[in-house]
Amino acid sequence: MRHNGGRMKESPLHPLHRRLGAQMAETGGWNMPQQFRDLIDEHLATRSACAIFDISNLGKFRLQGHGALDWLEQHLTNTIADCCDGHTLQSLILRDNGIILDRMTVLRESAGRFFLLGSASLADADFSHLNRNLRSSNLVLTNETDRLCGIAITGPDSQRVLRDVLHDVELPPPGSFCTIRRSGQRCTLSHCGLMAAGGFEFFCPAAAGIAWFEGLLAAGAIPCGHKTGEYLRISRGISDMDNDNHGLSPAAASLSHLCSTGKPYTGSRALQEAPPPRSRLIALRCSTPGHPLSPGDRVQNLDGGHVGCLTSATQAADNGHSYALAYVSATHTEPGTHLQIIADGHPIPAMVEAKDKVLC
Numbered sequence: 330m331r332h333n334g335g336r337m338k339e340s341p342l343h344p345l346h347r348r349l350g351a352q353m354a355e356t357g358g359w360n361m362p363q364q365f366r367d368l369i370d371e372h373l374a375t376r377s378a379c380a381i382f383d384i385s386n387l388g389k390f391r392l393q394g395h396g397a398l399d400w401l402e403q404h405l406t407n408t409i410a411d412c413c414d415g416h417t418l419q420s421l422i423l424r425d426n427g428i429i430l431d432r433m434t435v436l437r438e439s440a441g442r443f444f445l446l447g448s449a450s451l452a453d454a455d456f457s458h459l460n461r462n463l464r465s466s467n468l469v470l471t472n473e474t475d476r477l478c479g480i481a482i483t484g485p486d487s488q489r490v491l492r493d494v495l496h497d498v499e500l501p502p503p504g505s506f507c508t509i510r511r512s513g514q515r516c517t518l519s520h521c522g523l524m525a526a527g528g529f530e531f532f533c534p535a536a537a538g539i540a541w542f543e544g545l546l547a548a549g550a551i552p553c554g555h556k557t558g559e560y561l562r563i564s565r566g567i568s569d570m571d572n573d574n575h576g577l578s579p580a581a582a583s584l585s586h587l588c589s590t591g592k593p594y595t596g597s598r599a600l601q602e603a604p605p606p607r608s609r610l611i612a613l614r615c616s617t618p619g620h621p622l623s624p625g626d627r628v629q630n631l632d633g634g635h636v637g638c639l640t641s642a643t644q645a646a647d648n649g650h651s652y653a654l655a656y657v658s659a660t661h662t663e664p665g666t667h668l669q670i671i672a673d674g675h676p677i678p679a680m681v682e683a684k685d686k687v688l689c
Contacts, residue, residue, distance in 0.1 A: 340385040341478040341535035342542055349552060356555050357450030357571060359386040364554040368646035374551035375525055375561060379486040381542070381550040382524055382558055384479040388431075388452030389532065390445040390459070394468035398440040404462055404595050405433060406579070406588040412437045416505045417521050421587050422447075422458060423596030427578050427603055431455050431570050432587070434521055436506050444506075444517060446530075450571040462595070478538025483528030483561075486549065491518075491529060493548040494541075503527070516541075525561045560643045564652040566612030566682060569641060581606035583662075608637060609662045611655055613670065616678040618649030620670075627671040628655050628679075636661045639670065653679075 337360040340346070346353065351362035362383060364371060374380040392401065401409045407420035414437055422430040431454070434446040447455040452474045460470050482491060491500055498518070501507045506519035516533040523530055533541050546552065562569065568582060578600065579585045588600065615622070622642035630636050637657030644651045653670065661668060664683040669676040 338386070338475075340383050341538040342383050342385060342480075345539045345542055346383070351552070351554060354555075357386060357448075359449065361386060362552070362554040364556050365552045368556060371551065371553040371557040372560065372646045374553060375484050375557065377485060379482065379484040379490040379545075379548075379550045380525075380553045380557070381545050382481040382483075382553050383542075384449075384481045384524065384530065385477070385535075385538065386449035386452075387474070387479050387523075388445075388447030388449065388455050389473045389477050389479070390447070390456060391443070391471045391473055392445060392459075392468060393442040395441055396467055397443055400463070400468055401435070401443065402592060402594065404459065405435065406594055406597070407435075408589045408592060409435060409437070414439055415501075415507070417519060419587055421579060421584060422455065423579070423594070423600075424458075425596055425599065427596040427599030429570065429577055429579060429582060429584070430458055432584070434519075434523065436517070436519060438508075444532075446523070448570040476535055477532045478535050478541070480531045480533075480538070480542060480545065481524035481528055481558075482531060482545065482550065483522070483525040487527075487529060490545060490548045490550050494544045500529070524558060526565065556643075557646075559641075560645055560652070563612070563641055563643045563654055564614075564645070566654065568610055568654055577610065577656075578603060578606060581608060581656075582610045605659070607659055608656050609659050610640065611657055611662045612682040613639075613653045613655050613668065613679045614682050615651040615653075615670070616667075616680060618651075620651050620672055620675075620677045622651045622653050622670060622672050622677070626653075628657050628661075629669050629671060629676070630661060631667060631669065636668065651677075652682075 339360050346362045351365045354363045405420040412418035418435045420433050431447045431451045436444040456472045501520045503520050509516040519530045522528045579588050626639045628637040637655050639653045639655045642653040664681050666681040668679050670679050
């Protein structure tokens with residue numbers, strides 16, 4: 330991978346993406362595939378077959394040593410002790426002022442060993458923040474973002490494809506993970522649904538990534554790019570931490586469910602003292618198809634009053650419906666609320682969707 334002189338990083342799968350004819354573009358500082366084939370085919374793969382995505386750009390860290398559990402309790406918002414060995418947990422990293430730095434997936438191997446997954450474009454910021462707070466000489470935090478390849482596997486045929494490739498490996502149930510050892514390689518298969526509900530994530534040494542990806546393709550998986558991934562993310566109401574949640578508190582980002590009320594942690598005091606947010610991040614779905622949206626489009630109530638604006642938007646290739654995330658007045662965030670989006674000067678009917686509360 331490369332990140333020299335401001336150049337984009339490349340996934341371990343980059344040569345294979347090129348051979349498969351993927352359209353490539355910058356995504357959070359990485360040169361990542363935007364699409365491999367017709368977008369309708371990619372969207373349908375996520376719904377009726379097995380779709381695979383390159384997620385090597387996710388931040389990937391390992392924390393190990395005596396006291397790792399207690400340290401994470403102090404620096405992540407959720408209660409890590411509630412996560413048993415072999416299971417996963419969603420949490421947040423907050424700054425001292427209670428503002429979100431990133432969302433983090435915790436994979437607990439033991440009380441002294443954890444695998445942590447952060448957002449793609451925030452890997453350096455996450456590592457710097459966590460490492461700066463690492464005061465115990467008994468703990469070691471390593472940044473494995475560039476050492477590991479990541480592949481997301483989702484769709485109704487995903488379990489069949491994984492069984493064909495992994496053979497005798499028992500697939501982990503939702504909210505858990507397992508370690509796989511093959512030819513001296515240590516790989517991790519998690520069932521968190523980071524890309525889509527019910528999906529899996531596979532992590533292996535970078536040098537082995539192409540062979541594993543090709544094995545999944547041979548078993549019938551369909552490669553998909555960032556455009557389809559964005560549709561899955563936004564249609565589920567999952568915010569992009571580097572864009573949608575910039576400068577937001579957990580309450581404003583509708584992520585308070587990831588914050589424990591039974592322990593102190595970095596930023597918890599600021600949350601306790603903060604007034605209720607005047608605006609919140611919500612998911613919207615256009616009531617009729619055929620209306621492309623753009624970040625920055627204004628959101629109005631049905632009387633024409635301004636209540637917010639879009640932070641990100643996407644359009645389903647198969648049915649033409651548009652989805653968006655928007656930062657709107659807290660009085661207009663109840664699921665089922667009817668609003669309108671002003672796109673190219675035209676009012677587009679939309680409805681507030683219930684955001685996905687549990688990712689794994």
